[in-house]
Amino acid sequence: MHQSTKTAWVGNHRPLVTAFGISLALSALLPASAFGQSDTPDFTSGLLALEGEQSEIPEVLTTTRLRQSKLRVPGTTTIITGDMIRDLGIMTLVEALRLVPGMVVGHWGSTNPVATYHGTSQYEQRRLQVQIDGRTAYRISLADVDWLSMPVALENIERIEVSRGPNSAAYGINAFLGSINIITRSPQDTAGVEAYTSVGSRGHLRTFTSVGDTDADKSWRLSYEKRKSNGFDSQIDGGQEIPFHDGHEINNFNLDSVFRIDRQHSIDVRAGVLDGVNEEDLEKSGKLGATTNPDIIMDDYYLHVRFDGATSPDHFYHIQASYQNQRQRQRWTVSAPAAEINALLPTGLPPFPEDQGPFIADLNEDLEETRQEIEFQDTVIFSDQFKLVSGVGYRKDSFNSETFFNGKGDNYQSRIFANAEYSPFRWLTFNAGGNWEQTTTTDEDYFSPRAAANFILNNNHALRFVFSRAVRTPDAFEQNPDWSYTPTNVQPPFEALDGQRIKVEDILDPTTSTYGQELEEEWITSREISYFGQFHLERALLSVEVRYFNDDFHDMISGVINEEEWYIANNVDLEQEGVELETSLEFSGTKLRATYAYLEQEGQYTGDPAALPVDKQERAVDLLARLSARDSGSFAWIQDLPMGFMTSAAMYWTNEVRDTRFERADFRLSRRVDKTDYSYMLALTIQHYLNPKPWISPDNRIEDQNQFFVEAGIRF
Amino acid sequence: MERRSGTIHQERANSGTRSLFPRALWVLLLTLVSAFAHGQESPARSVYFAGSGNAPLDQHLVQLLKGELEPAISLIEVSEDQLATLDSGPIITVGPAAFSRARQANRSAHILAMLVDKSFISGFAERSPGQITGVLYDVPLIRQALTGKAILPQATKIALLATADSVELYEPLIDELPAYGMSARIFLVDSNDKLIPTLVRALGYGDFLLAAPDSAIYNPRTIKHILLTAYRRNQIVIGPTQAYVKAGSLASSYAPFPEMVELANDFLERFFESGQFPEPSYPEHFRVEVNAQVARSLNIPLPSREDIATRVDRQLTVNGEVSDE
Missing domain, CATH: 3.40.50.2300 (Response regulator)
Incomplete structure (x- = not known):
C-alpha cells in the first residue's frame, strides 16, 4: 500500500495506478466489507477499534478519566472548543471561561486574572484543579491559578473541558469545586507552519508562530507565543486618576511531540519555557512602604513525558511524569520612618537615630517552586456495560524562598483513584469512583467519593443524579508560611539590619493573629440533578444541559492573610444552591449558544466566637462570597457568510460582584481565504463595555468603552 | 375364462411389443433433441467468473450470483491462467485488478465488471461500448x-x-x-x-x-x-x-451486494437478448x-x-x- 500510495502522488497514469491502489485497498479493507453487508449492525472491528484506539476519539475525558459520552458522564461538563474561542475573538485564555456557566472572571491587584466557579474565592483561586494535557498547572506551593503565566497559547488549544462540580474523586484535593483541563492540539494535527498576530487597545499584542511535521512514526510542533498588554488604563488613588503600572509581557515556547513505537505504544514528550514580567504597581500592590514597583519576573519551565500503551483493544494504560519549575523574582525598595523600625526592634537593642532619614532597603518575595509528579493509570473495558479506570499518583512539591517558608521545604502527596462505569441496561448507567489521598501538609489521609446514576432515554437524553464529597487541604503557605523579609542594600544608618530576618508574625496585629495555628481540611458535599439532551431537528441540532446543584461546605478556610493581618481558620460553613443552563443550536451556517447561571449562597461563621471580633467574623463569611455572582451568563452567535466571511457576536454578563456588574458585548468580523497552498484570515473585533463602571475593583478602569483588536493569521 | 384372459394377455403382450420400439425411438429422439437443445442453450447461457483473489469476498459473490442467475445462466469460476483461453465471454470480474487481468488476457471478451468505481470503468466502457460494462461500486x-x-x-x-x-x-x-x-x-x-x-x-x-x-x-x-x-x-x-x-x-x-447482483443479472439478460451490454450504472x-x-x-x-x-x-x-x- 505504501508503494502504491507513493506512486499515486507523482503518477500521471491514473487509471492503472488507481486500479492498483484500489485493488490493494480492497484487499485490505474488503474482508470487513464482504461481511458488513448484513442489516444487523455487526461491528467488525475497524482500523481504530482494532488498535483499541476508539478511545483516541475525543469524548469527555476529564470527569472520570474514562472516555465517556456526555450521556454517561457522572456530572456536567462544559466543552469549549478552540475554534469557538477563536471564532468569538477571545483574546486571552481566562476570558474563554466566561463561556462556562457559573464562572466568574475578573482581575485583582495589579491586573492579575482570576476565574472562579461558584465563588468561594477571596482573590487567589485555590479550589480549582487546572491541568494542561493532564499535567497539573496551578501554582505549586501557593495553590493559586496564575492565568498570566499559563504555558499554553490560544492557537494550540484544541478544547477546554470544565467539569462543573467537585471532581476530587478523579483528580484529588484541588478539584474541590471543579476541574479545568486544557487539551492542546496533538502535534499529529498541526503539521505545517502557522503564524498569527493580534494587536489592539490597551497595548494588546499577541503573536504566535508554530512549525511542525508529522509522519507515521513521529510528530512534533515547536511554537512560540508573545503576549503583551498594558493592563488597565488607570487606577484611582485618593479620588484621583493616576497611571496604573499593571501590564505584562510574556514569552512562551512549547515543544510538543509524539513518537509512535508500534501500533500500541507511543510516547508524548512536551517541554516548555516561559519568561516574562508581570508588572505590579507600587501604589496598588506595594508592601511595607514600597517606593519602586514590585514587578514579578517569571522564569518557568517544564518537562512532561507520557507513555501510552495497550495490551489489547480493551486494556490500555499510561504512565506520565512531569517536572515543573516556577521561579519568580520580585524585588522592590522600601522606605520606612526610623521610628517604625525602632518599634520592631527587640527590647534591649539600641534604637537607630531617627534624624538621619528613613530606613531604605531592598526587600524581595523571590520564590522557586518545583513540582515532580508521576502517575500511572489503567483502563479496562470489560464490556460495553462495564468499564474500570484506576491508578496511582505521587507528587512532590518543593519550595525555596528566603521570604516564604524560611528556606527550603517539601510536601508529598500519594493517591489512589478509581472509577467504574456500569450500564446494566441501555437506559441506565451507574458511575462510582473515589480518590484516596495522603498529604504531608496535614499528615492525614482523605477519601473523596462520587456516585451517580444516569438514566438515558432514546440514546439522546440523559437524566443524571450525582452525589459527591470532596476535600481540600490547606496549601503550604496557608498552613506553614514561616514568612519573613530579609532586607538587603540597607542604607546607613541601618546597615546592621542588612541580612537580618524580619518576621511577619512580629508585624501582624497580635489581637487577631492566627499565624502558626494548624489548619484542617475543608469539605464539600455536593448533590446534582442534571439533564442533558440532544434534539435532531429537521434542519438543526439542538443541545440542552441543565444542572441543579445543592452544595454544603464545611470548615471552609477563610480570613485575611497579608503582612499586616493574618487571621485564617476553618471558620465558615456555606450552603450553595442554584441552576445552570447551557444550550446550543446549530443550523445551516449559524451557531447559537447560550449559558445562564443562578446561584444562592448562604454562609455562617462557625469558628471560635472569641477568636475574632464580630466585624471580622462577618468579613470572613463575606470573603467567601466575594466572587460569587447571583446571575451570570453568556450568549454567542457565530454566522457564516458567503465568500469566507464570518461574523460573531457575544454578550457576557455577571451580576454582581462587590457591587459591580460585568456587561460586555463583543463583535467580530473575519474573512478566511483558502488558496491552493495556504489559507489566511483577517479579523476585526470590537469589545463594547455596556457598563462603564469598573468591574470588581474601582482601579480596573477602562477609559474607552469600545476596545478594538485586529487579527491576521496564515497557515501553510 | 382362463383362455380368454390368456388371450387377452397375449394380445396385450403382442400389442406391447409392437408399440414399444417407436415409443423408445421417440423417447430417445426427444431425449437427444432435448439434450441437444439443452446443450445448445448451456454454452450460450454460461458466464465466467474471475474473482478478486479475496476468497471470502469471492465466495460471497458467487453464492449471491448463483442464487440470482441459476438455473437459467450457469456461473463458471475461472482462474487467472484460464482467462486467456476463454472465448468472448461474458466474464464477470470482481474489482479493478481482476478486470485489468481479464481485459489484458482477452481484449475481445465481453466483461461485466463488479466492484469497480465509475472513474475506473467509464473510460473502458466508452471505448468499447456494449462490450464492457460495470455495476458501479462507488456511491455517487x-x-x-x-x-x-x-x-x-x-x-x-x-x-x-x-x-x-x-x-x-x-x-x-x-x-x-x-x-x-x-x-x-x-x-x-x-x-x-x-x-x-x-x-x-x-x-x-x-x-x-x-x-x-x-x-x-x-x-x-x-x-x-x-x-x-x-x-x-x-x-x-x-x-x-x-x-x-x-x-x-x-x-x-x-x-448492498444483493442490489448489485440483481443489476448484474439484468445486464446479463440484456446481453443475452441483444449481444450488447448496457452502459455501466449504479444500483437503484x-x-x-x-x-x-x-x-x-x-x-x-x-x-x-x-x-x-x-x-x-x-x-x-x-x-x-x-x-x-
Missing part, C-alpha cells in the same frame, strides 16, 4: 454529501481533499451541491507530507469532510491519521465506503452504514440508518436525480 458523491447532511442537518460547507489527479472526481459534485443548499471546496494535496497540513486547513473550512474513493488520499495507511485528526477537531468524516465506516468513518451510503437502491460508536463519542445524535437513507432519497427525489447517478 452527491448521495454521500446528502448522507452527511442527513446526519448534520446544519451542515452547508463540505471540505474535500484531492490530488491534482483526482480533482476531477469532485467536479460534478461541486456543480450539483448548490441545488441542495450546500457548497464544497477542494483542498489540493500536493504531496504526501502535505496531507495533514492540508487536512487541517480543510477542517477549518468545512462542516464535515467528504471522502471519495480516492486511494491516493484515503487508504489504509492514511485513514487512521485522517480520522483521528478530524475527530480531534470534532469534525465528522463521511465515506468513502462501507469498509471505511468499519474503520471509523462516521457514515457512508453503500450499494442504497443503504447507509453508520458507526454508532463514533457518533456517541462525538456526541452526535444519529438518526436510524433507514431514516438517513430515506432523507437522502427524499432530497434526491425532490431535486431530481442528478447526472452522475
Whole structure:
C-alpha cells in the first residue's frame, strides 16, 4: 500500500495506478466489507477499534478519566472548543471561561486574572484543579491559578473541558469545586507552519508562530507565543486618576511531540519555557512602604513525558511524569520612618537615630517552586456495560524562598483513584469512583467519593443524579508560611539590619493573629440533578444541559492573610444552591449558544466566637462570597457568510460582584481565504463595555468603552 | 375364462411389443433433441467468473450470483491462467485488478465488471461500448454529501481533499451541491507530507469532510491519521465506503451486494437478448452504514440508518436525480 500510495502522488497514469491502489485497498479493507453487508449492525472491528484506539476519539475525558459520552458522564461538563474561542475573538485564555456557566472572571491587584466557579474565592483561586494535557498547572506551593503565566497559547488549544462540580474523586484535593483541563492540539494535527498576530487597545499584542511535521512514526510542533498588554488604563488613588503600572509581557515556547513505537505504544514528550514580567504597581500592590514597583519576573519551565500503551483493544494504560519549575523574582525598595523600625526592634537593642532619614532597603518575595509528579493509570473495558479506570499518583512539591517558608521545604502527596462505569441496561448507567489521598501538609489521609446514576432515554437524553464529597487541604503557605523579609542594600544608618530576618508574625496585629495555628481540611458535599439532551431537528441540532446543584461546605478556610493581618481558620460553613443552563443550536451556517447561571449562597461563621471580633467574623463569611455572582451568563452567535466571511457576536454578563456588574458585548468580523497552498484570515473585533463602571475593583478602569483588536493569521 | 384372459394377455403382450420400439425411438429422439437443445442453450447461457483473489469476498459473490442467475445462466469460476483461453465471454470480474487481468488476457471478451468505481470503468466502457460494462461500486458523491447532511442537518460547507489527479472526481459534485443548499471546496494535496497540513486547513473550512474513493488520499495507511485528526477537531468524516465506516468513518451510503447482483443479472439478460451490454450504472437502491460508536463519542445524535437513507432519497427525489447517478 505504501508503494502504491507513493506512486499515486507523482503518477500521471491514473487509471492503472488507481486500479492498483484500489485493488490493494480492497484487499485490505474488503474482508470487513464482504461481511458488513448484513442489516444487523455487526461491528467488525475497524482500523481504530482494532488498535483499541476508539478511545483516541475525543469524548469527555476529564470527569472520570474514562472516555465517556456526555450521556454517561457522572456530572456536567462544559466543552469549549478552540475554534469557538477563536471564532468569538477571545483574546486571552481566562476570558474563554466566561463561556462556562457559573464562572466568574475578573482581575485583582495589579491586573492579575482570576476565574472562579461558584465563588468561594477571596482573590487567589485555590479550589480549582487546572491541568494542561493532564499535567497539573496551578501554582505549586501557593495553590493559586496564575492565568498570566499559563504555558499554553490560544492557537494550540484544541478544547477546554470544565467539569462543573467537585471532581476530587478523579483528580484529588484541588478539584474541590471543579476541574479545568486544557487539551492542546496533538502535534499529529498541526503539521505545517502557522503564524498569527493580534494587536489592539490597551497595548494588546499577541503573536504566535508554530512549525511542525508529522509522519507515521513521529510528530512534533515547536511554537512560540508573545503576549503583551498594558493592563488597565488607570487606577484611582485618593479620588484621583493616576497611571496604573499593571501590564505584562510574556514569552512562551512549547515543544510538543509524539513518537509512535508500534501500533500500541507511543510516547508524548512536551517541554516548555516561559519568561516574562508581570508588572505590579507600587501604589496598588506595594508592601511595607514600597517606593519602586514590585514587578514579578517569571522564569518557568517544564518537562512532561507520557507513555501510552495497550495490551489489547480493551486494556490500555499510561504512565506520565512531569517536572515543573516556577521561579519568580520580585524585588522592590522600601522606605520606612526610623521610628517604625525602632518599634520592631527587640527590647534591649539600641534604637537607630531617627534624624538621619528613613530606613531604605531592598526587600524581595523571590520564590522557586518545583513540582515532580508521576502517575500511572489503567483502563479496562470489560464490556460495553462495564468499564474500570484506576491508578496511582505521587507528587512532590518543593519550595525555596528566603521570604516564604524560611528556606527550603517539601510536601508529598500519594493517591489512589478509581472509577467504574456500569450500564446494566441501555437506559441506565451507574458511575462510582473515589480518590484516596495522603498529604504531608496535614499528615492525614482523605477519601473523596462520587456516585451517580444516569438514566438515558432514546440514546439522546440523559437524566443524571450525582452525589459527591470532596476535600481540600490547606496549601503550604496557608498552613506553614514561616514568612519573613530579609532586607538587603540597607542604607546607613541601618546597615546592621542588612541580612537580618524580619518576621511577619512580629508585624501582624497580635489581637487577631492566627499565624502558626494548624489548619484542617475543608469539605464539600455536593448533590446534582442534571439533564442533558440532544434534539435532531429537521434542519438543526439542538443541545440542552441543565444542572441543579445543592452544595454544603464545611470548615471552609477563610480570613485575611497579608503582612499586616493574618487571621485564617476553618471558620465558615456555606450552603450553595442554584441552576445552570447551557444550550446550543446549530443550523445551516449559524451557531447559537447560550449559558445562564443562578446561584444562592448562604454562609455562617462557625469558628471560635472569641477568636475574632464580630466585624471580622462577618468579613470572613463575606470573603467567601466575594466572587460569587447571583446571575451570570453568556450568549454567542457565530454566522457564516458567503465568500469566507464570518461574523460573531457575544454578550457576557455577571451580576454582581462587590457591587459591580460585568456587561460586555463583543463583535467580530473575519474573512478566511483558502488558496491552493495556504489559507489566511483577517479579523476585526470590537469589545463594547455596556457598563462603564469598573468591574470588581474601582482601579480596573477602562477609559474607552469600545476596545478594538485586529487579527491576521496564515497557515501553510 | 382362463383362455380368454390368456388371450387377452397375449394380445396385450403382442400389442406391447409392437408399440414399444417407436415409443423408445421417440423417447430417445426427444431425449437427444432435448439434450441437444439443452446443450445448445448451456454454452450460450454460461458466464465466467474471475474473482478478486479475496476468497471470502469471492465466495460471497458467487453464492449471491448463483442464487440470482441459476438455473437459467450457469456461473463458471475461472482462474487467472484460464482467462486467456476463454472465448468472448461474458466474464464477470470482481474489482479493478481482476478486470485489468481479464481485459489484458482477452481484449475481445465481453466483461461485466463488479466492484469497480465509475472513474475506473467509464473510460473502458466508452471505448468499447456494449462490450464492457460495470455495476458501479462507488456511491455517487452527491448521495454521500446528502448522507452527511442527513446526519448534520446544519451542515452547508463540505471540505474535500484531492490530488491534482483526482480533482476531477469532485467536479460534478461541486456543480450539483448548490441545488441542495450546500457548497464544497477542494483542498489540493500536493504531496504526501502535505496531507495533514492540508487536512487541517480543510477542517477549518468545512462542516464535515467528504471522502471519495480516492486511494491516493484515503487508504489504509492514511485513514487512521485522517480520522483521528478530524475527530480531534470534532469534525465528522463521511465515506468513502462501507469498509471505511468499519474503520471509523462516521457514515457512508453503500450499494448492498444483493442490489448489485440483481443489476448484474439484468445486464446479463440484456446481453443475452441483444449481444450488447448496457452502459455501466449504479444500483437503484442504497443503504447507509453508520458507526454508532463514533457518533456517541462525538456526541452526535444519529438518526436510524433507514431514516438517513430515506432523507437522502427524499432530497434526491425532490431535486431530481442528478447526472452522475
